[in-house]
Amino acid sequence: MTTNDEDSPNKLQLYSFFMSSCSFRVRIALNLKGLDYEYKPINLFKNEQQSLEFLKVNPMGHVPALMDGDILLSDSYAIILYLEEKYPKHPLLPQDLAKKAINYQAANIVCSSIQPLLSLPVMNYIGENVGPEAKLSWVQKQAGKGFTALEKLLKDHAGKYATGDEIYLADVFLAPQVIGLSQRFNFDMSEFPLLSRLSEEYKYVKAIQDAMPEKQPDFPIN
Amino acid sequence: MSGQEEPKKLQLYSYHRSSCSFRVRIALNLKGLDYEYKAVNLLKGEQHSPEFLKVNPIGYVPALVDGDIVLADSFAIVMYLEEKYPEHPLLPRDLEKRAINYQAANIVSASIQPLQNLDVLKYIEEKVGPDAKLPWVQKHIGKGFTALERLLKDHAGKYATGDDVFLADVFLAPQIHGSIKRFNLDMTPFPLLGRLNEAYMQLPAFKDAMPENQPDFPTAP
Numbered sequence: 001m002t003t004n005d006e007d008s009p010n011k012l013q014l015y016s017f018f019m020s021s022c023s024f025r026v027r028i029a030l031n032l033k034g035l036d037y038e039y040k041p042i043n044l045f046k047n048e049q050q051s052l053e054f055l056k057v058n059p060m061g062h063v064p065a066l067m068d069g070d071i072l073l074s075d076s077y078a079i080i081l082y083l084e085e086k087y088p089k090h091p092l093l094p095q096d097l098a099k100k101a102i103n104y105q106a107a108n109i110v111c112s113s114i115q116p117l118l119s120l121p122v123m124n125y126i127g128e129n130v131g132p133e134a135k136l137s138w139v140q141k142q143a144g145k146g147f148t149a150l151e152k153l154l155k156d157h158a159g160k161y162a163t164g165d166e167i168y169l170a171d172v173f174l175a176p177q178v179i180g181l182s183q184r185f186n187f188d189m190s191e192f193p194l195l196s197r198l199s200e201e202y203k204y205v206k207a208i209q210d211a212m213p214e215k216q217p218d219f220p221i222n
Numbered sequence: 223m224s225g226q227e228e229p230k231k232l233q234l235y236s237y238h239r240s241s242c243s244f245r246v247r248i249a250l251n252l253k254g255l256d257y258e259y260k261a262v263n264l265l266k267g268e269q270h271s272p273e274f275l276k277v278n279p280i281g282y283v284p285a286l287v288d289g290d291i292v293l294a295d296s297f298a299i300v301m302y303l304e305e306k307y308p309e310h311p312l313l314p315r316d317l318e319k320r321a322i323n324y325q326a327a328n329i330v331s332a333s334i335q336p337l338q339n340l341d342v343l344k345y346i347e348e349k350v351g352p353d354a355k356l357p358w359v360q361k362h363i364g365k366g367f368t369a370l371e372r373l374l375k376d377h378a379g380k381y382a383t384g385d386d387v388f389l390a391d392v393f394l395a396p397q398i399h400g401s402i403k404r405f406n407l408d409m410t411p412f413p414l415l416g417r418l419n420e421a422y423m424q425l426p427a428f429k430d431a432m433p434e435n436q437p438d439f440p441t442a443p
Contacts, residue, residue: 082317082320082321112331117336
């Protein structure tokens with residue numbers, strides 16, 4: 001990351017939480033595109049997304065949020081598609097329409113079918129209303145369903161990465177999901193050979209590694 | 223429509239009541255694209271049938287067949303249709319306005335709908351109790367609708383992001399319709415969405431896509 005240049009007011013700003021899977025996706029996308037940005041931490045555990053300060057920036061109170069000049073966006077998928085159009089270098093989508101569609105599908109299996117069901121509010125609800133021991137089986141069930149779908153979807157398309165030999169949108173969404181699950185829940189990946197292989201491959205991608213939670217400025221030091 | 227001998231090019235595997243299927247039906251109608259309706263009864267678990275899995279191994283509904291391309295996921299399908307059949311565009315040219323559309327679509331698609339799908343509601347009914355379902359759904363719809371009211375406040379015109387129907391509307395219409403019909407949501411806190419719902423009711427593309435107008439809508443009382 002380069003120094004903060006006060007003379008370039010259009011420097012991107014990313015409101016992010018180190019542990020947030022959705023923030024992780026955007027960090028990867030920015031890194032892949034070689035886009036410099038200022039990291040603005042919002043602590044979701046302390047409910048900082050509801051602070052008056054942040055609500056002034058983003059009335060919806062959602063994290064991640066991207067500020068580009070006077071444009072403010074939230075939602076990781078929207079942010080990434082915006083970046084893709086505004087900063088077309090290092091494209092995150094292939095030209096081929098069928099391959100593009102596979103990427104959109106994979107991204108949404110993560111974004112709509114898996115992650116929302118494993119979010120903090122949902123996990124807290126299950127913990128409180130069903131019981132703490134129910135949380136793990138819920139995670140295994142929901143992630144298992146999504147991962148099974150992903151294995152089938154990508155089976156005939158994967159190369160070195162999810163949809164071929166280049167990193168695309170599918171990888172941007174997959175990496176935080178597979179990495180996060182193994183870190184948070186000790187998730188058993190043995191039934192998902194393709195995703196396990198991709199997970200290994202992602203360890204060698206600088207853009208992904210630099211975006212890891214533990215490398216972020218708000219990662220707790222102790 | 224002419225040429226009844228010719229098989230229709232596009233096939234849509236859909237369930238009348240599925241919010242996600244509803245989105246794709248609207249998009250196809252807005253683009254003037256003819257399609258063959260293939261009913262998959264989610265309540266009966268037909269998405270797991272060997273027959274359907276042969277078409278779509280992931281077992282997700284809606285699924286679109288276009289020649290030898292099979293796609294699932296409503297967002298992916300709509301983005302594919304947008305590129306393959308560019309007439310009657312579902313996205314505005316202005317990048318910021320496009321981004322508002324992507325955000326609105328995803329608030330519905332990722333923050334609201336997944337939390338009210340059949341499996342989740344069944345789980346809550348069984349593990350927490352039948353009385354827990356409605357408060358759960360209304361809470362999450364409420365959160366999402368509050369965010370949408372704020373997002374669209376400075377951008378809405380006749381429709382969600384201006385005076386033309388775009389992606390945001392394609393995703394909003396089924397969500398609002400379902401929230402009122404299925405979950406009895408009180409729309410008073412959401413005046414903009416309430417107004418949009420009224421506007422959608424006037425559009426043939428939306429009306430034709432409604433659950434009650436689909437071939438698999440149960441006719442018996």
